[in-house]
Amino acid sequence: xxxxxxxxxxxxxxxxxxxxxxxxxxxxxxxxxxxxxxxxxxxxxxxxxxxxxxxxxxxxxxxxxxxxxxxxxxxxxxxxxxxxxxxxxxxxxxxxxxxxxxxxxxxxxxxxxxx
Numbered sequence: 001x002x003x004x005x006x007x008x009x010x011x012x013x014x015x016x017x018x019x020x021x022x023x024x025x026x027x028x029x030x031x032x033x034x035x036x037x038x039x040x041x042x043x044x045x046x047x048x049x050x051x052x053x054x055x056x057x058x059x060x061x062x063x064x065x066x067x068x069x070x071x072x073x074x075x076x077x078x079x080x081x082x083x084x085x086x087x088x089x090x091x092x093x094x095x096x097x098x099x100x101x102x103x104x105x106x107x108x109x110x111x112x113x114x115x
Contacts, residue, residue, distance in 0.1 A: 003047060011043040059112060066107035074100035 041064055048057040077099045081092035 007043050014042050062111040066111050070104035073103040
């Protein structure tokens, strides 16, 4: 229970900091980019270091990087299906989920495949 409270407080504080950073930057579309994901990742890594040590947190960062790359691949595939294949949003995203799974688990296995 305490871990969740700490994660909530640290995540909220870092979300606020990133929101302020996003508000200062131009264009304003960057504000959402600095919203939740970086702060949740930082809070999770802080707790991982505190509870499990640096080597465990290092393996978690590899998993986070694999997920981020897989999300980028997914996003490119969705955009291509929307623009070039003229698919509607729902079929394009549903088809691209398979690409995300393949990229995420493929990169995760290359990164060591353990958490």
